Amino acid sequence: MLANHSATDKDTVLIIDASPNSIRILNAILGEEYRVIFSTTGATARVLIKSEQPKLILMDVELPDIDGFALCQSFKNDLTTKDIPIILITEHQEDESREMGLRIGCADYISKPVSPAEVKLRIYNQLRIRRNEDLIMQRALYDSLTGLANRNLALDRLRYAIAHDLRRGLLTGVMLLDIDGFKIINDTLSHDVGDQVLVELSRRIVDAVREVDTVGRVSGDEFLIVLPGLHQTENACQIASKLRKALNKPISLSGGGEVHVTVSIGISISPLDTDDFKRLFANADIAKHQAKSGGKDSYRMFTSEMNDNVHRRLRIEYHLVWALARNEFSVVYQPFIDLKTNKVVGAEALLRWNNSELGSVSPVEFIPIAEQSNLIYEIGKFVLATAIHDFSHLTNAAGNLLNVAVNISPQQIRQTKFIDDLKEIMESEEFAPERLELEVTEGLLLSQQAYVKEMIGKLHDMGAALSMDDFGTGYSSLSYLLQFPFDALKIDREFVDGITDVELNEALATAVISVAQGLKMKTVAEGVETQEQLEMLKSKGCDLAQGYYLSRPIDINAFRLFLGIEDVLEQQPEDNESEAAQN
Known part of the structure; x- marks a missing residue:
C-alpha cells in the first residue's frame, strides 16, 4: 500500500x-x-x-x-x-x-x-x-564538468566490455577523440569558453553514439568511447564518421559568437589488435596521434605498422639523449656555388647521426624528436660550434674566406641564452659574424611573439645574415619579408625539381627570384640535380645554388679537397642520386 x-x-x-x-x-x-x-x-x-x-x-x-x-x-x-x-x-x-x-x-x-x-x-x-x-x-568515477565517466570508470567499462564480447564472439571498439587546437581556444577566448565547448561536445558525443556505448573524459580535451558488441570494424568507422559530422558543426557561445572545432580520432579493435584493455587504449592513442600528424580532422584505425613506428621513435629518443656524449653526431657541408663566377662561396652545414644500434638515422626522422624532447638546443649548439670551428680560416681557391649557413630551430632562437652562446662560440674561433648565415623557417615567424622579433633583430644587428629556408612551401606571407631583416631566400627543392618541364614550377621559382631581387635579397636554389635545372636558374638571375649535381654533402676534409677545383661547373659529378633526404 x-x-x-x-x-x-x-x-x-x-x-x-x-x-x-x-x-x-x-x-x-x-x-x-x-x-x-x-x-x-x-x-x-x-x-x-x-x-x-x-x-x-x-x-x-x-x-x-x-x-x-x-x-x-x-x-x-x-x-x-x-x-x-x-x-x-x-x-x-x-x-x-x-x-x-x-x-x-x-x-x-x-x-x-x-x-x-x-x-x-x-x-x-x-x-x-x-x-x-x-x-x-x-x-x-565521474568528471565534474561534463558528468561523463572519468578515466578510471571508462577504462573499467572497457575491460568489462572486452571480456563480455569475447565470450559472445563479438568485437569491442575503443575510440580516443582529441579536440584539435583546443589550447588556442583556452588561451585566446578564456577557460570559461573552453569549458562551454567541452560541455557541448560532450553532449553531442553522447547523442551521436549508441545507448550501450560508454563516453568518458580522460583528460583535458580527450574523450574515450567504449563500443561494445560490434560485428565488424566498419561499425566503428561508421560511428566515427557520425561523430565528426556532429562535432564539426559550429558551437554557439553564451556570451555571443560561435566556435568551430575539429577532432582527431584513433580507433582500436579487440580482439583484432589485442584483447588487453590497457594495450587497446594505448593502440587507440597511437592511432589518434597518426590522425593528428596526418592533418587532423580525421580518424585512423590502428595498424601494427603504427606500433612499430612508436617503438622506433622511443628507441630514437632514448639514444638521442646519449648521442652528444658518445660523439655520435657529425657535420657535413654542401657547397654554395655562385652562379655568376662558378666559384664556391660557402656551404650549408648539415647534421648527421650514426648510432651503433640504429645505424645512420635521417635528420628528417630525428630532428622533430629532438625538438619535441627539448634536446635540440644542445644539438644545435654543437652544429654551430663545429661549423664555425671548421670554417674559421677556410678559404676558396681565390683565397676568399668562406661563409657557412646553419639551420636554426625555433626552440633554439626562443632561448634567451642563444645570443650569448653564439657570441661566445664566434669569439673563441675569431669568426666574423658577417660570415655566418642563419637559416630559419616560416614556422618560427608564425608566432608573431615580440621576443622572436627581438631576437632576430639582435642577430641582424650583430652582423649575422638571415635566410628564410624553404620559402614558398609553408604559409609564405610576403609580410614576413618586410617585418624581418632577411638577407636571402632559399628556393625549395620542390620548385627546383621540375623547373624545366613543369610550367607552374618555373613560374613560382621566377616569382621568388623576382621578389628577392626587388627586396635586395640573395636567392639560393637548393636541390639542383641536373644541368638543365642549373641553366634555367642562371637564366632567371638566381644568385647561388646547391645540390647533388654540384656536390653531395661531404665532411670537412673532403670539402677542403673540393675547394681545389678551379671551376666547379666543369666537373662531372660521379654520383647524381636524389637528395630528397639530405636535410
Missing part, C-alpha cells in the same frame, strides 16, 4: 511492519518530510523495493510471512538493493537482534516504543551519509 502519493519530489521511505497501528504512527511522524510507502508483509515489500526504489527502509523483523533477518539478507544480496540503508525496529534490550542485524548489513536500529525525534534524527543521518557516499562516488 502507498501513502503520500503526490509527494514525488521527496525522498521515499519504505516502512515494513506487520502492525497497521505502528505504520500509522510512523507515517504521522515522517509523512510531512518524506514520501512514505509501506508493506505489512515481506512479499509485498519485495515488490515495492523494486518498483519504488526507496532511499531508506525502516523495518520490524517480526513479519507474518518471512523472517525479517532473512528478508534483510536478501535485500543485501541483491545488487540493485544492497546499497539501500536499512534501519531495524527492535524491542527494547534486544541486543541479540541488533547484533544480528548489524552483521547482516543493516545501517542502524531503533528501540520500541519509538520516539518521533529519534526516528527523524536516525533517518536524517542515514540519508545524509548516503548522499555523501553518492557524492564521493560521483567525484571518484
Whole structure:
C-alpha cells in the first residue's frame, strides 16, 4: 500500500511492519518530510523495493510471512538493493537482534516504543551519509564538468566490455577523440569558453553514439568511447564518421559568437589488435596521434605498422639523449656555388647521426624528436660550434674566406641564452659574424611573439645574415619579408625539381627570384640535380645554388679537397642520386 502519493519530489521511505497501528504512527511522524510507502508483509515489500526504489527502509523483523533477518539478507544480496540503508525496529534490550542485524548489513536500529525525534534524527543521518557516499562516488568515477565517466570508470567499462564480447564472439571498439587546437581556444577566448565547448561536445558525443556505448573524459580535451558488441570494424568507422559530422558543426557561445572545432580520432579493435584493455587504449592513442600528424580532422584505425613506428621513435629518443656524449653526431657541408663566377662561396652545414644500434638515422626522422624532447638546443649548439670551428680560416681557391649557413630551430632562437652562446662560440674561433648565415623557417615567424622579433633583430644587428629556408612551401606571407631583416631566400627543392618541364614550377621559382631581387635579397636554389635545372636558374638571375649535381654533402676534409677545383661547373659529378633526404 502507498501513502503520500503526490509527494514525488521527496525522498521515499519504505516502512515494513506487520502492525497497521505502528505504520500509522510512523507515517504521522515522517509523512510531512518524506514520501512514505509501506508493506505489512515481506512479499509485498519485495515488490515495492523494486518498483519504488526507496532511499531508506525502516523495518520490524517480526513479519507474518518471512523472517525479517532473512528478508534483510536478501535485500543485501541483491545488487540493485544492497546499497539501500536499512534501519531495524527492535524491542527494547534486544541486543541479540541488533547484533544480528548489524552483521547482516543493516545501517542502524531503533528501540520500541519509538520516539518521533529519534526516528527523524536516525533517518536524517542515514540519508545524509548516503548522499555523501553518492557524492564521493560521483567525484571518484565521474568528471565534474561534463558528468561523463572519468578515466578510471571508462577504462573499467572497457575491460568489462572486452571480456563480455569475447565470450559472445563479438568485437569491442575503443575510440580516443582529441579536440584539435583546443589550447588556442583556452588561451585566446578564456577557460570559461573552453569549458562551454567541452560541455557541448560532450553532449553531442553522447547523442551521436549508441545507448550501450560508454563516453568518458580522460583528460583535458580527450574523450574515450567504449563500443561494445560490434560485428565488424566498419561499425566503428561508421560511428566515427557520425561523430565528426556532429562535432564539426559550429558551437554557439553564451556570451555571443560561435566556435568551430575539429577532432582527431584513433580507433582500436579487440580482439583484432589485442584483447588487453590497457594495450587497446594505448593502440587507440597511437592511432589518434597518426590522425593528428596526418592533418587532423580525421580518424585512423590502428595498424601494427603504427606500433612499430612508436617503438622506433622511443628507441630514437632514448639514444638521442646519449648521442652528444658518445660523439655520435657529425657535420657535413654542401657547397654554395655562385652562379655568376662558378666559384664556391660557402656551404650549408648539415647534421648527421650514426648510432651503433640504429645505424645512420635521417635528420628528417630525428630532428622533430629532438625538438619535441627539448634536446635540440644542445644539438644545435654543437652544429654551430663545429661549423664555425671548421670554417674559421677556410678559404676558396681565390683565397676568399668562406661563409657557412646553419639551420636554426625555433626552440633554439626562443632561448634567451642563444645570443650569448653564439657570441661566445664566434669569439673563441675569431669568426666574423658577417660570415655566418642563419637559416630559419616560416614556422618560427608564425608566432608573431615580440621576443622572436627581438631576437632576430639582435642577430641582424650583430652582423649575422638571415635566410628564410624553404620559402614558398609553408604559409609564405610576403609580410614576413618586410617585418624581418632577411638577407636571402632559399628556393625549395620542390620548385627546383621540375623547373624545366613543369610550367607552374618555373613560374613560382621566377616569382621568388623576382621578389628577392626587388627586396635586395640573395636567392639560393637548393636541390639542383641536373644541368638543365642549373641553366634555367642562371637564366632567371638566381644568385647561388646547391645540390647533388654540384656536390653531395661531404665532411670537412673532403670539402677542403673540393675547394681545389678551379671551376666547379666543369666537373662531372660521379654520383647524381636524389637528395630528397639530405636535410
